[in-house]
Amino acid sequence: MSAVIETSRLGKRYRRTWALADCTLSIPAGHVVGLVGPNGAGKTTLLNLAVGLLAPTAGEIEVLGGRPAASQVQLARVGFLAQDSPVYPGLSVADHLKLGARLNPSWDAELARGRVDRLDLRPTQKAGTLSGGQRAQLALTLAVAKRPELLILDEPVASLDPLARREFLQDLMEAVAEQELSVVLSSHLVADLERVCDYLIVLVGSQVRVAGPVEELLATHYLLTGPCRDPGTLPAGQQVISASHTDVQTTVLVRTDGEILDPAWTVAEIGLEDLVLAYLSQATRRRRRDNHQHLEVQR
Amino acid sequence: MIEFHLDGRSGVAPYRQLIHQVRHALRLGLLHEGDQLPKVKDVVAGLAINPNTVLKAYRELEYEGLVAARPGIGTFVTSELDGVPLAAHAPLRRDLRRWLTRARQAGLDDESIEALFASAFRSEREEDIA
Numbered sequence: 172m173s174a175v176i177e178t179s180r181l182g183k184r185y186r187r188t189w190a191l192a193d194c195t196l197s198i199p200a201g202h203v204v205g206l207v208g209p210n211g212a213g214k215t216t217l218l219n220l221a222v223g224l225l226a227p228t229a230g231e232i233e234v235l236g237g238r239p240a241a242s243q244v245q246l247a248r249v250g251f252l253a254q255d256s257p258v259y260p261g262l263s264v265a266d267h268l269k270l271g272a273r274l275n276p277s278w279d280a281e282l283a284r285g286r287v288d289r290l291d292l293r294p295t296q297k298a299g300t301l302s303g304g305q306r307a308q309l310a311l312t313l314a315v316a317k318r319p320e321l322l323i324l325d326e327p328v329a330s331l332d333p334l335a336r337r338e339f340l341q342d343l344m345e346a347v348a349e350q351e352l353s354v355v356l357s358s359h360l361v362a363d364l365e366r367v368c369d370y371l372i373v374l375v376g377s378q379v380r381v382a383g384p385v386e387e388l389l390a391t392h393y394l395l396t397g398p399c400r401d402p403g404t405l406p407a408g409q410q411v412i413s414a415s416h417t418d419v420q421t422t423v424l425v426r427t428d429g430e431i432l433d434p435a436w437t438v439a440e441i442g443l444e445d446l447v448l449a450y451l452s453q454a455t456r457r458r459r460r461d462n463h464q465h466l467e468v469q470r
Numbered sequence: 471m472i473e474f475h476l477d478g479r480s481g482v483a484p485y486r487q488l489i490h491q492v493r494h495a496l497r498l499g500l501l502h503e504g505d506q507l508p509k510v511k512d513v514v515a516g517l518a519i520n521p522n523t524v525l526k527a528y529r530e531l532e533y534e535g536l537v538a539a540r541p542g543i544g545t546f547v548t549s550e551l552d553g554v555p556l557a558a559h560a561p562l563r564r565d566l567r568r569w570l571t572r573a574r575q576a577g578l579d580d581e582s583i584e585a586l587f588a589s590a591f592r593s594e595r596e597e598d599i600a
Contacts, residue, residue, distance in 0.1 A: 203520050340518035348514045348521040366476070366484065366519045386483065442481055 175200045175235055175321045175353045176221050182229035182377075183216050190216040194230070194377040198355060198370075202384075203347060205368035206357040207447055213377045214357040215254065218325045221355075222251040235321055247276050250319035254326045256310035260299025264292045267309060268316075275317040283316035286342075304335025308342065315346045322346075324356040328363060340367050361444040371443070373450045380450040385443060392446055395436040396422050406433075413449045424449045471508060472500060476517055484519055488527035496536065496551045507537060507545040 176198040183191045191213035198204050208214050219225040220232055223240020232238075237245045258267060264287060272278045287294065290308050292301070298309060307327065314322055327343070328336040344367055347354060358364055364371065371388060373380040381388065392412070399421050402414040409425040416422075424441065425431075431438045441449075472495045474488055482490070495501040508516075510524045528545050531537045538548045573583050 202522075337518055341515050344518055344521060345511060345515040348511045362478065365478070366517070369520045369522045389483065440481065 173200045173236070174198055174233075176232070176355065177234075178217070178220075178230065178232045180230035181217070181220065181227055181232050183213075183220060183225055184228040189228075189377075191220070192229075192377045194374075194379075196372065196374075196379050196382065198372070200353045201351075202370040203344075203354040203368050204356070204370040204372060205364035205385075206355060206372050206374060207359065207361060207364065208357075208374035209359075209451060211376075212374045214374060215325055217374070218251075218323050218355070218357060222249055222323055224251075243276070247317065248320045250314035250317055250322040252310050252314050252322070252324040252327055255330055256307040256327065258298040258301070258306050258309055261297060263295050263297055264301075264309060265294035267298060267313060268294075271313045271316055277318045279316045279318050282318075283312055286312045286316070290342075302335070304331050304338065307331060307335065307339050311339065311342060311346075315350065315352070318350065319352065321353045321355070324354070326357055326359075328360065329358065336363065343367065361447050365443045371447070373447055375451060380453070388446060389440065389443065391428055392424060392426050392441050393431055394422065394424055394439040394441045394445075395431065396420060396439070397433075397436045400435075413453055471506060474508065474513055474517060476519065485523045485527040485530070488513075488524065489530055492527075492531055492536070493551060496547070501547050503547050503549060505547045507531075507547070509544055 174197045176196070178197075179195050181191060181194045182189055194213060194217065206214055206217070216225065220227055221234050221239055223238075223246075235245070235248050237248075239249075240246055259270075262270070268280070268283050268287065271283060272280055287309075290305070290312070292305060292309060298306065301309065311327075314324075324343075328339055331339060340363060343354070346352060356364075356368070365385070369385050370383070371385050372382040397420070399416060399419060402411045402421070402423050405411060405423070405425065406429075408429050409427040409431075412424040412426055414421065414423040424446075472491070474491055476484055476487055480487065492501065492507065507528065510521055510528070513519070513524045514521045528537065528539065532539060532545075536547065536549060536551070537545050539545045570583065573586070578586065
């Protein structure tokens with residue numbers, strides 16, 4: 172399968188701080204990919220590098236097989252919706268469509284007009300007076316009407332109320348069904364991702380913690396509960412993602428391609444949100460432990 | 471035409487929920503041979519879910535021989551669910567209700583009734599397999 176975004180040891184530094192460091196990942200085509208991670212994981216930096224708004228300090232990035240924003244053609248192939256869906260407040264809805272038509276060689280005027288009609292946006296209304304949800308919908312209209320092969324969205328629904336959020340995602344999914352787009356969207360709202368994404372990447376501190384088709388991830392992770400035992404004694408094929416103990420009970424989250432055969436365990440499936448949280452907290456625990464070791468050395 | 475809904479808290483994969491709802495509608499006589507299933511685009515727009523989820527559900531139903539896709543037109547029901555005709559449901563339902571009344575008279579609450587049914591169902595199936 173071809174990759175829509177491929178990076179190798181990619182890094183971006185602002186003065187002394189690395190916003191993204193040593194990031195290597197591959198995002199397959201034909202999916203709606205959810206990019207999840209805590210604040211500061213480098214999600215926005217990565218997406219800005221992918222659309223060519225930023226230039227890398229180190230490493231390489233290829234988008235649809237080309238260098239980001241390297242040419243007119245490359246620009247036309249990628250649609251981007253930045254955080255908080257920016258529009259021009261002083262321009263009307265119709266002005267935005269005109270602008271889109273002028274700036275994009277493959278502009279689909281019919282699609283744009285159809286969407287604006289359906290969304291009940293008045294063409295003469297200034298974008299600055301639109302509600303948050305309408306603004307996001309207008310920005311999405313511009314991004315899909317340019318008919319990109321890849322649509323990149325940075326936290327598209329974070330600032331929307333639940334209804335506007337649902338409507339936005341409905342519209343996005345409809346565009347995916349109609350245009351066969353590849354989509355990469357970053358978010359920290361895992362509940363929304365669960366419905367719309369079929370591929371998930373968890374990014375923590377510029378590193379991929381886990382990546383794969385959502386269904387495969389859900390089918391290979393199990394929550395095991397049973398009498399106290401050392402997770403180190405689990406069979407070789409079972410990778411421990413997280414473990415917790417009480418005085419009588421042990422709970423572990425394992426990843427395995429095989430079945431859980433040990434009858435001592437009560438086996439439960441795990442939802443996407445819990446799965447993501449387990450990987451996120453695994454990362455923080457590791458960092459705490461590293462800090463701890465660091466202190467030991469200093470002493 | 472049926473309308474799909476999703477239960478986000480059920481823990482059941484969305485594509486399975488769609489399959490289940492089609493089978494359920496067939497069983498209850500809401501869908502018949504020749505009826506059209508909602509278009510993928512409409513399901514996607516209605517539920518805000520990934521198109522691949524709907525396609526996967528429809529593919530699986532097709533594999534089971536319950537529906538067939540006509541390219542460019544839609545997906546249609548091709549056969550009724552095998553098994554007991556709807557008419558046979560009524561007496562069974564009557565028996566079950568009678569049993570439920572007895573269970574309540576014996577002092578069982580909803581949860582105990584469900585647990586009892588599920589465990590009896592399971593052990594009966596296990597005996598079948600063994």
